[in-house]
Amino acid sequence: MNVTAHIQPVDKEKGRRARAYIDTLTKPQGSLGRLEELAVQLAEITGEDFPLVTPPGVIIFAADHGVVKEGVSAFPQEVTAQMVMNFVNGGAAINVFSRQIGAMLEVVDVGVAADIAADGIVHKKVRYGTGNFCEIDAMAREEAKQALHIGYERGEAMIHRGAKCLILGEMGIGNTTASSAIVAVLSGKDVADLVGRGTGIGQETIVHKQKVIQRAIEARKPDKNDPIDILAKLGGLEIAAITGAILAAATHRVPILIDGFICTTAALLAKEMCPDAVDYMVIGHRSAEIGHEAAVHLLGKKPILDLGFRLGEASGAAVAFPILQSAALMLKEMATFDSAGVSNRK
């Protein structure tokens, strides 16, 4: 399966018509600001006059990272599996926000370094965590493709369940290190500008994390023009899966709400594979993780919210969802000057 084969450019003509229609609604032109831009984008994405975004579907992909052996996270690897159990039991931040927005929620083990014997998880483990990319490639090229396909399939399955907006997130101790490495390769920027606190490491450990990433990039020599090579050498199984799910949503003309740093890194890889996919994305929240700025810039987007989150799990995207919903409802439910009998001009 070629995961990028069926992605069409968004419907710009539909967007122009939505723009003109919004200008007939009972408000001064442009007075709903960014909401108007989002409504136009939703029309372009879906090709509908009155796009729907409810119900949303949240997918959390979980996987582990061999690079944690280098001491780059404030938390131990076991936390990935423990948090997967927390997701299943409904106690994590993303559970709360998913319930709040009426989302369908799925948790996928795409590479946790432990067996998790629980119902309510989609078991799609490609391998028990990645290799430590300071020493060896994170995974084989075939494994990166496998994780991409799993993400694509889960994205598609969520859309078939009825999701009108895909909200993607992750859990994987060490994944800010993998993401910083990937963004360094794609942006060509200095790692010092891309490496942050993750789960809360101090300044000394940040400097160590920068060196680890620099060393890994030099040793692995990923091909900047080959996103699968980047994923195989520096990735994350969950990052690959998110990339696949993004491509599935774009294929099905479903809007994608992108979360923070890790999710935006996956979005950049999706852009490398299919530039048209970018127009299907909305970034929900600006992460406090410093590398996010560069990733957002490369994507050419502006996040909706800036609440200082640095959590992941799709938390920022889920919290931003009601704003996307407002954009869709504004378009669908507001009266026009004509229908409401309101004078349009002086």
Ligand SMILES: Cc1cc2ncn([C@H]3O[C@H](COP(=O)(O)O)[C@@H](O)[C@H]3O)c2cc1C
């Ligand atoms: C309890 C807990 C819950 C989380 N939920 C998301 N993350 C986030 O933190 C991790 C990335 O940070 P680093 O690269 O520093 O390890 C990822 O698992 C991410 O999803 C969490 C981290 C922890 C500790």
Ligand SMILES: O=C(O)c1cccnc1
């Ligand atoms: O922005 C993110 O996605 C993020 C930041 C810190 C830790 N985990 C995730």
